[in-house]
Amino acid sequence: MSGEWIAIDWGTSNFRAWLMAGNDVLDKRSASCGLLHVEPGRFDSTLKMLLGEWVESGSPMIAMAGMVGSQQGWYEVDYCPLPASTDSLLTHSKKFTTSWGSEAWIVPGIRKAPNGDIPDVMRGEEVQLFGLSLLEGIVDFRAILPGTHSKHARMKKREIVDFSTYMTGELFHVLITHSLLGRALPDAVVDDSAFLRGVAASRRNAALSQLLFSARTLRLSGEIPPESVSDYLSGLLIGMEFCTDNTGLVWLVGSTALTRRYQLAANAFGIQTRCIDGDRCFIAGMQSLQQQLAEKQNGQL
Amino acid sequence: MSGEWIAIDWGTSNFRAWLMAGNDVLDKRSASCGLLHVEPGRFDSTLKMLLGEWVESGSPMIAMAGMVGSQQGWYEVDYCPLPASTDSLLTHSKKFTTSWGSEAWIVPGIRKAPNGDIPDVMRGEEVQLFGLSLLEGIVDFRAILPGTHSKHARMKKREIVDFSTYMTGELFHVLITHSLLGRALPDAVVDDSAFLRGVAASRRNAALSQLLFSARTLRLSGEIPPESVSDYLSGLLIGMEFCTDNTGLVWLVGSTALTRRYQLAANAFGIQTRCIDGDRCFIAGMQSLQQQLAEKQNGQL
Numbered sequence: 145m146s147g148e149w150i151a152i153d154w155g156t157s158n159f160r161a162w163l164m165a166g167n168d169v170l171d172k173r174s175a176s177c178g179l180l181h182v183e184p185g186r187f188d189s190t191l192k193m194l195l196g197e198w199v200e201s202g203s204p205m206i207a208m209a210g211m212v213g214s215q216q217g218w219y220e221v222d223y224c225p226l227p228a229s230t231d232s233l234l235t236h237s238k239k240f241t242t243s244w245g246s247e248a249w250i251v252p253g254i255r256k257a258p259n260g261d262i263p264d265v266m267r268g269e270e271v272q273l274f275g276l277s278l279l280e281g282i283v284d285f286r287a288i289l290p291g292t293h294s295k296h297a298r299m300k301k302r303e304i305v306d307f308s309t310y311m312t313g314e315l316f317h318v319l320i321t322h323s324l325l326g327r328a329l330p331d332a333v334v335d336d337s338a339f340l341r342g343v344a345a346s347r348r349n350a351a352l353s354q355l356l357f358s359a360r361t362l363r364l365s366g367e368i369p370p371e372s373v374s375d376y377l378s379g380l381l382i383g384m385e386f387c388t389d390n391t392g393l394v395w396l397v398g399s400t401a402l403t404r405r406y407q408l409a410a411n412a413f414g415i416q417t418r419c420i421d422g423d424r425c426f427i428a429g430m431q432s433l434q435q436q437l438a439e440k441q442n443g444q445l
Numbered sequence: 446m447s448g449e450w451i452a453i454d455w456g457t458s459n460f461r462a463w464l465m466a467g468n469d470v471l472d473k474r475s476a477s478c479g480l481l482h483v484e485p486g487r488f489d490s491t492l493k494m495l496l497g498e499w500v501e502s503g504s505p506m507i508a509m510a511g512m513v514g515s516q517q518g519w520y521e522v523d524y525c526p527l528p529a530s531t532d533s534l535l536t537h538s539k540k541f542t543t544s545w546g547s548e549a550w551i552v553p554g555i556r557k558a559p560n561g562d563i564p565d566v567m568r569g570e571e572v573q574l575f576g577l578s579l580l581e582g583i584v585d586f587r588a589i590l591p592g593t594h595s596k597h598a599r600m601k602k603r604e605i606v607d608f609s610t611y612m613t614g615e616l617f618h619v620l621i622t623h624s625l626l627g628r629a630l631p632d633a634v635v636d637d638s639a640f641l642r643g644v645a646a647s648r649r650n651a652a653l654s655q656l657l658f659s660a661r662t663l664r665l666s667g668e669i670p671p672e673s674v675s676d677y678l679s680g681l682l683i684g685m686e687f688c689t690d691n692t693g694l695v696w697l698v699g700s701t702a703l704t705r706r707y708q709l710a711a712n713a714f715g716i717q718t719r720c721i722d723g724d725r726c727f728i729a730g731m732q733s734l735q736q737q738l739a740e741k742q743n744g745q746l
Contacts, residue, residue, distance in 0.1 A: 262646065262649070262656070262658075262659040262662065262663070263659070263662040263663065263665075263666045263668070264658065264662055265662055265665065293658065308651075308655055309655065309658040309662075310652060310654045310655045310658070311624070311625075311654050311655075311657050311658050312654050314624055314625060315624075315654055315657070318619045318620065318623045318624050319619065321623070322619045322622070322623045323612070323615055323616075323619050324612075324615060345563065348563070349689060350609075350689055351611060351653065351685040351686060351688060351689055352652065352653035352654065352685070353611045353612050353613050353616055353653065353682060353685050353686070354609055354610065354611045354612075354686075354689075355563070356612050356616070357563075357565065357594065357610040357611070357612050358563040358564070361563065361564040361565055361566055361610075362563070362564065364564075364566065365564045367564070381654060384652040384653070384654050385652060385654070385655075387652060388650060388651055388652055388655075
């Protein structure tokens, strides 16, 4: 099969896949076909449909990460404990064969054990973290992966040693869509000044549930125009992430649109940042894991 | 007309009215007929319908408070600035006559001017605060009025001098109804231990957007049963209110169900509390305002 393989990020809402030849991306596809859209027991046939001609004339290896390995996914793959290395990810991964004969495997997520602290979990972002490490040749770093559930992670000596989840994206969405704060808002405009005002508000020593109400009152008092309320709220929520985590250089891993916002907020806190594309990190991480897995399997032959 | 009058709390979602004779409650009614259910320009006819026989054979004075005085209400009544006394409420109140001849008036809300701080507003709770002052014979106190938008207020020398809004009730509702935290939850049970665990979590030095995710992970890890997630989340959000406001005795003004929760949380912070029924405070406040208004008008004759 000439070294072709497929990398897949299969999440709750979205499906994204890359057809690879070694390190090179040959083709890419995405679909709004996350786990929520797959009927129970239909993962194999759904995947075949999604991959189409990529698997018509062959059965390339398939490497998957994300919520596809969760309780609601194809197979539930146990979380790796911290600290997590690529080795432990591979050891805990789930291997199986698809109905059309592709060898497939699912990267496990990572779990932060409670031991007095609040437990936490991630699925998918661990691959991006290892990808970032490889692409930039760094083994000790802090990174933020913005999104529905923003992740703050720390890598030491090539191992993920700590991380925390902030429900920033989801909070923003439910507040704008379902709360008083979003009621009767016109279409949002980009307003960096409103965004930074939100960031500044996040630094007040007050509860978020209190600060949120300012998105209402500043609109009522005419200090923030209705079309900028969305950016004010975004600044408030993103700023919150930096209030208790604001030391040293931090990598921002994601789309340009999101990392730019985080960079603006980080600057306001005097935090140094570097941005990197999330997809590049994901592909690099999967490529490395896939290669290690192949080497392991060859070693076992 | 024998001194009959009507006190009304007309909010965004609910309508509540009391038929009074002096200090005595003769009758009470409530309807899920808040502002959101009243068509523009239909406040007069809606009120007549809601009051029914109370206004069929007469035209008693009607004293209203709450969002009925907001931009989306019957008349927009300007907010009183801080500090706010009963005198200033009466001065800023809106007086008019209904189509059936009742003299009616709407209590203004209160506004906290920005001057560097975040602006804030209340409508309706100011009446309860003055009522509490009268019922208990206290002129300097702190009070929390739990609800969709929980209010923390301070009265000094019979004047409301400061207050802040916490979106606790609304946050709870949107998170349980629309976020991952509430997805596929069974019916909630009362679980004080889960509630207090939420309160304890609120005291960690971490962003709320981060702490919220624990309502997911503690469920995933089996540490909190699904039917208790709701009480855990409630404890987390209510606890947040005490993290930055936790000195001295505080009055809890509201329904028994809500003030009990706040009392549990306050106890965990070592904060002394006293509870009082919110309706009693509202009626006492309205009665006093109504009496002062009548005296003023008689003085003007």
